[in-house]
Amino acid sequence: MCRRPIIPGLELGAILGLGASRGRDKLTLITSPRIHDFGAWLEQLIAESTGKEGKGIIPVDREPVGDPSVYGDDRLFVYIRLESEYDADQDTAVEALEDAGQPVIRILIADVYDLGGEIFRWEFATAVAGSILGINPFDQPDVEASKIATRKLTTEYEQTGALPPETPIWQHNGVQLFTNEENASELSGSTLAEYLRSHLDRIAPGDYAALLAYVQMTPEHEGVLTDIRRTIRDRTKAATCLGFGPRFLHSTGQAYKGGPNSGVILQITCEDAADLLVPGQTYTFGTVKAAQARGDFEVLAERGRRALRVHLGSDVDAGLDELREAIETALA
8 A cells, every 4th residue: 555655844734723723822932042043933934824813823932941830731832953953951841841741743953954944844834724724824914004003103203293192001210001991991000010910810721921022132131021921921821922023013913913812912112222313204213113012002902902011211121120020029
């Protein structure tokens, strides 16, 4: 009897699509240290291609691997392991996940030059997964919604010299909280930690938490935000995502707005220490960034997302430290 060969992209796509349709829609990427940036490419491919029409696969990239006890039953793990340079601690952690009954896909790569083949495999697989989910994986309808909202804000700036005024729901020592009326009605508190507790208490089983940070992407800032991710995951068992804005708008931003309404979102903004005028325009790059953050938040709110924006003010480092401490207190 002749057996047909397995097509790697088809097999992977079937697992992704069927897993997501059965509740394991948080695709958690674990990559060998040398190729960790491949996760960022996969994050964009998967989120932008599948996150629409209220469906989708939520990619979870660069979340530290934890003890099996901190995960729910909504995960599908993929371990992309570079055979020529792997991490023994990572291997041990992945084995613990397997022993605990978590589904883990192992993909072995002999050499970094084999990443080209992996790109094709994942593109094929994503198209297959999209077909199983019943969506078109070749468009990004909700990315445009943020662009439209941003252009509206920058146009108003050109006409009036300022972005539309906002009223915070809470403020103290330069830190402010903003959200829309519907979200505000579900939040309460007198301190930052209390407001964050009421926001994060909205995380239910099967939800994910997303940190959307419009701050400079530095190792130090990523370190603090990773600490926050770990705290949220360990205390709630929710998958956590981290995106630096406005970069994430063209990747995971599609899934946050168009995918399943299972995200509890914390947007983080700040004042710019240095700013430059956009050539040929009356506004600065900082104004554009602020408009992008506000425009995206506006669309998230319109889509009924559970979203809160924390504005750190001008001292970003101190603000991030305060945010980390407040979340630790909130989830203690």
